[in-house]
Amino acid sequence: MPADExxxxxxxxxxxxxxxxxxxxxxxxxxxxxxxxLIESGCLTLDAVLPQERRQVTMILYAGDIxxxxxxxxxxxIGLTAMLPSMxxxxxxxxxxxxxxxxxxxxxxxxxxxxxxxxxxxxxxxxIGRLTGEERMATLLxxxxxxxxxxxxxxxxxxxxxxxxxxxxxxxxxxxxxxxxVSRLRASGLVSxxxxxxxxxxxxxxxxxxxxLAKALHELHGTSVTQPV
Amino acid sequence: MPADExxxxxxxxxxxxxxxxxxxxxxxxxxxxxxxxLIESGCLTLDAVLPQERRQVTMILYAGDIxxxxxxxxxxxIGLTAMLPSMxxxxxxxxxxxxxxxxxxxxxxxxxxxxxxxxxxxxxxxxIGRLTGEERMATLLxxxxxxxxxxxxxxxxxxxxxxxxxxxxxxxxxxxxxxxxVSRLRASGLVSxxxxxxxxxxxxxxxxxxxxLAKALHELHGTSVTQPV
DNA sequence: CGTTCGTTTGAAAATATTCAAGAATCGTGG
DNA sequence: CCACGATTCTTGAATATTTTCAAACGAACG
Numbered sequence: 431m432p433a434d435e436x437x438x439x440x441x442x443x444x445x446x447x448x449x450x451x452x453x454x455x456x457x458x459x460x461x462x463x464x465x466x467x468l469i470e471s472g473c474l475t476l477d478a479v480l481p482q483e484r485r486q487v488t489m490i491l492y493a494g495d496i497x498x499x500x501x502x503x504x505x506x507x508i509g510l511t512a513m514l515p516s517m518x519x520x521x522x523x524x525x526x527x528x529x530x531x532x533x534x535x536x537x538x539x540x541x542x543x544x545x546x547x548x549x550x551x552x553x554x555x556x557x558i559g560r561l562t563g564e565e566r567m568a569t570l571l572x573x574x575x576x577x578x579x580x581x582x583x584x585x586x587x588x589x590x591x592x593x594x595x596x597x598x599x600x601x602x603x604x605x606x607x608x609x610x611x612v613s614r615l616r617a618s619g620l621v622s623x624x625x626x627x628x629x630x631x632x633x634x635x636x637x638x639x640x641x642x643l644a645k646a647l648h649e650l651h652g653t654s655v656t657q658p659v
Numbered sequence: 660m661p662a663d664e665x666x667x668x669x670x671x672x673x674x675x676x677x678x679x680x681x682x683x684x685x686x687x688x689x690x691x692x693x694x695x696x697l698i699e700s701g702c703l704t705l706d707a708v709l710p711q712e713r714r715q716v717t718m719i720l721y722a723g724d725i726x727x728x729x730x731x732x733x734x735x736x737i738g739l740t741a742m743l744p745s746m747x748x749x750x751x752x753x754x755x756x757x758x759x760x761x762x763x764x765x766x767x768x769x770x771x772x773x774x775x776x777x778x779x780x781x782x783x784x785x786x787i788g789r790l791t792g793e794e795r796m797a798t799l800l801x802x803x804x805x806x807x808x809x810x811x812x813x814x815x816x817x818x819x820x821x822x823x824x825x826x827x828x829x830x831x832x833x834x835x836x837x838x839x840x841v842s843r844l845r846a847s848g849l850v851s852x853x854x855x856x857x858x859x860x861x862x863x864x865x866x867x868x869x870x871x872l873a874k875a876l877h878e879l880h881g882t883s884v885t886q887p888v
Numbered sequence: 889c890g891t892t893c894g895t896t897t898g899a900a901a902a903t904a905t906t907c908a909a910g911a912a913t914c915g916t917g918g
Numbered sequence: 919c920c921a922c923g924a925t926t927c928t929t930g931a932a933t934a935t936t937t938t939c940a941a942a943c944g945a946a947c948g
Contacts (some may be wrong), residue, residue, distance in 0.1 A: 478785050480871050486788045488781045500774035503781035504878040523770070541752070544773055545729035551780045552717045552732035556707050558788050559715045559831035563936075594895060602788030604937055609896055626895075626945080642709050649733040792904075823927060833905055838928055855913065855927075895944075902937070912927070918920085 445521030450474070450512035457509045461499045464523040468538075469495045472516020473578070473591045477599065479507035487600035489551055490592075492577050496543045498523065513591035546650065553646055558602045561641065566601040567611040568640035569647070571621065575631050576651045584622075586631040674750030679703070679741035686738045690728045693752040697767075698724045701745020702807075702820045706828065708736035716829035718780055719821075721806050725772045727752065742820035775879065782875055787831045790870065795830040796840040797869035798876070800850065804860050805880045813851075815860040 448456070450472065458476075461467075469491050476489040476497060491497060491510070502508050510518070526540060557569050579586035590597075594612075598605040615621045620637060622630045631637055638644035677685070679701070687705075690696075698720050705718040705726060720726060720739070731737050739747070755769060786798050808815035819826075823841075827834040844850045849866060851859045860866055867873035 476781070478781075480785070480789055484789045484871075486785045488784045488788075498774055500771070501777035501781075503778050503785060503875060505782070505785065505872065505875045540770075541773075542729070544770075544777070545727055548730035548773070548777050548780065549732050551777065551784065552705070552707075552730075553734070555717045555780065555784050555787065556709070556715045556732060556734065558784065559717075560709055560713045605894090606896080606938080607936060613896075642713075643734065646732060646734045834926095835906075835928080836904055839904095842928070890948095892947080893945090895942105897942080898940090900938085900940105903935085905934070906932085908930095908932105910927105910929085912925105914923100914925075916922085916924100918922095 444525045445519050448518045448520060450516045450518060452512055452515055455509050455511045456518070457507075458499050458502050459504075459506060459508055461520075462522070463500045465499045466521050466523055466526060466540075467497050467499075467510065468519040468521065469493055469497075470517040470519055472518075473513045474510045474516055474518070475513060475592070475596060475600070476502060477509065477511055478503060478505045480505070485599045486602065487592075487596060489547070489554065490573070490577075490600065494543075495547060496538070496540065497547065498544075501544070501547075513596065550650055553643060553650065557643060561643070563601075563603055563607060563611050564614070565641050566603065567608065567615060568637050569643050570597060570601055571615075571629065571631065572634075572637055572641060572644060572647055574629070575634065575637070576647060576653060579631065582630070584630050584632065586634055588629055590627045590629050673754045674748050677747045677749060679745045679747060681741055681744055684738050684740045685747070686736075687728050687731050688733075688735060688737055690749075691751070692729045694728045695750050695752055695755060695769075696726050696728075696739065697748040697750065698722050698726075699746040699748055701747075702742045703739045703745055703747070704742060704821070704825060704829070705731060706738065706740055707732060707734045709734070714828045715831065716821075716825060718776070718783065719802070719806075719829065723772070724776060725767070725769065726776065727773075730773070730776075742825065779879055782872060782879065786872060790872070792830075792832055792836055792840050793843070794870050795832065796837065796844060797866050798872050799826060799830055800844070800858065800860065801863075801866055801870060801873060801876055803858070804863065804866070805876060805882060808860070811859070813859050813861065815863055817858055819856045819858050 447470075450456070456467070471493045473493075474491045475487045476491060477485060477487040479485050488503065489497075490513075497510070526538070557566055561569060574588055574590065575586040578588040578591070580588065592600065594605050594609055598608040601608065603611075612623075616623060620631070620633050622632055624630065641647075676699075679685070685696070700722050702722075703720045704716045705720060706714060706716040708714050717732065718726075719742075726739070755767070786795055790798060803817055803819065804815040807817040807820070809817065821829065823834050823838055827837040830837065832840075841852075845852060849860070849862050851861055853859065870876075
């Protein structure tokens, strides 16, 4: 799905605002190298498709994130895929002025945003490289709980924006393996899932105890770790 | 080994120039968040140590690279380890002026350098996440050949700066597995190794054919792919 | 209400890891 | 320059983990 099929209408800063439907894709390799994409709302993946049906989601992007074409790995099939209906603004780096603000009224600090994303990327490398399947699953759930969850009486609750396939491609597992891991977590009572795409973390502290990266995830997100009992 | 044990002497830009011996480490978690490290010469790894003896090298840094503390994943034991005697300059982000030049006299473009590093990081995520052990090994050798190799009559030749353990921690394999993979490559005649730490790529095109990321590696490095025969 | 797609699950296979022993290499000091 | 000890690397066999394949199940959609 080429980027020009995207619904575009003029935006404020000489950029283009794109309204993406779920699953819609922006092919990065046909964007200009100095193009920046500001995620205004929604949730997207940065993903690469390799020969032989292989796909790797290198990063999940949330509102407030900024990704440049130049910062994406230069593989042929690299792109952004909307996991939820999302609003993305595309601007040229040169057009980004220092007094520019996001939709949320916060001033854009490009260097800080870029560094934050790089740190997330590094953390993800660690997760994929050195965590067991179970730890990876806990890491993913904790990440989503932090970025998407709202506290409810029954625990942190959120809509899971990624399909099982997407989650597997993110954590570098295969979908069957991931499904097994989810089932086990559900069986343990730590997480409940009212529907396929909704999760309820019943015991956040226990989930945090399952991954060595809990503290780092909190630090990146600007929250503190739940005290273990 | 704390950072202050490092041999430091005043540098040009209000920063500190550090001369690192092989294996010497800069503990990033005790650097200021706005510290930048410019690699002037040598070769370092950005690595994280996890509980249970686990270690992940998230990135190999070469001369010309710049890494900021803020862009490193915020895990406790994160740091830079010199693989070769290296010269690193530490400056505060605020002190980096636009007209600053590296030792090689090239002007520093922080945004471009940062983007390049992010792209490398993403590519590494793909390698770790979706390549087989054999493909990973080919990817690593190609990367090193590009960054460190010099053409000789017998093929691209270079000194391998990482130990087997380091390479394994970079490619998210275990050292035994990696050793087996190296042995196989050697047996195939594709690579020869006059000593443990020196490699000779006898057939670069064949090596490139072994990894789906050959083109991307070349693109990042600014070279073109060897034509297949 | 049937079809389709995504998910779950079991059994077999492939792949990577662990453990342990042995070999090669490196550094040090004689 | 050689010998020794320490380290790093290699390799086989057993084990663990993950993947593959296939079938069944379930939810979503027309």
